[in-house]
Amino acid sequence: MEKNIQKHPSVIIRKNFQHENNVVIYKNVRIGKNVSLANNVTIYPNTIIGDNVSVSDNVVLGRPPKAGPRTIRKITKHLQPLVIGSNVVIGTSAIIYRGTTIGDNSYIADCVHIREECKISNNVVLGKYVSIEQKVIIGEFVKIMGCSQIAEWTEIGKEVFIGADVSSCTDTSFGRIKEVNKKITIKEQAMIGSNASLAPGITVGKNAIVALGAVVLKDVPDEKVVLGNPAKIVWNVNKKLLKKKMTK
Ligand SMILES: CC(C)(COP(=O)(O)OP(=O)(O)OC[C@H]1O[C@@H](n2cnc3c(N)ncnc32)[C@H](O)[C@@H]1OP(=O)(O)O)[C@@H](O)C(=O)NCCC(=O)NCCS
Numbered sequence: 001m002e003k004n005i006q007k008h009p010s011v012i013i014r015k016n017f018q019h020e021n022n023v024v025i026y027k028n029v030r031i032g033k034n035v036s037l038a039n040n041v042t043i044y045p046n047t048i049i050g051d052n053v054s055v056s057d058n059v060v061l062g063r064p065p066k067a068g069p070r071t072i073r074k075i076t077k078h079l080q081p082l083v084i085g086s087n088v089v090i091g092t093s094a095i096i097y098r099g100t101t102i103g104d105n106s107y108i109a110d111c112v113h114i115r116e117e118c119k120i121s122n123n124v125v126l127g128k129y130v131s132i133e134q135k136v137i138i139g140e141f142v143k144i145m146g147c148s149q150i151a152e153w154t155e156i157g158k159e160v161f162i163g164a165d166v167s168s169c170t171d172t173s174f175g176r177i178k179e180v181n182k183k184i185t186i187k188e189q190a191m192i193g194s195n196a197s198l199a200p201g202i203t204v205g206k207n208a209i210v211a212l213g214a215v216v217l218k219d220v221p222d223e224k225v226v227l228g229n230p231a232k233i234v235w236n237v238n239k240k241l242l243k244k245k246m247t248k
Helices: 239-243
Strands: 006-009 023-025 060-063 095-097 223-227 230-238
Touching: none
Parallel strands: 006 023, 060 095
Antiparallel strands: 223 230
């Protein structure tokens, strides 16, 4: 059976390319070697894809952002192309916007959404349904579990672990009525337990632990454990707690 692909003549594809049906590739896209695209994949103009990348069904790459009729936030025009590194696996129905970079050896699970102007380093894992808003920076070896929501401007240091259903908020108003964001910083090797909520402007220190379900309204110092609502410092991070943490 002939497999259907529509690609602009300017597209450059290196060897061992495989694709399934209904693949659409717009102009000036560059694709490395050993890349496979499953059914219904759409790749917007200028996107750059490295070697050994596997893309599952219904994925959209390099999507340009569009303002809704009542959007207040400014949408950046003239974004850089989406750049995807090598050895990246992208799950079904993932959407990655223009202006973002994805590092080598990263795993983007099913239904992940990554908005424009994010910088995702090498060796990052994003679990199913994770949502990464605009201008988020994620360091190497970060792991974010399913359904977590990372608000715009958040900066996550290397080797941070974020559990499932974590919610972060950098918007200081309700419903983005003003464009006032207070950046959240999560420093290297911190661990955020599942279902924790992070308030606008807070910093979680290096190697700190936020317990599951904690509501963090104030900065968490380095090497401290916080829990509860509102989160309070309860312990120092000790050897027993370090054993619970991810190693890369
Ligand atoms: C904070 C944490 C690391 C503490 O683990 P621990 O040292 O084994 O703590 P313990 O289970 O011995 O509990 C010690 C005390 O803290 C309380 N406590 C533990 N976690 C708590 C939490 N999240 N919220 C409120 N109280 C908590 C316990 O009830 C216990 O209280 P008690 O002494 O009055 O009985 C752990 O509870 C946690 O939140 N882990 C995160 C796990 C996670 O989300 N993983 C990601 C999966 S995707």
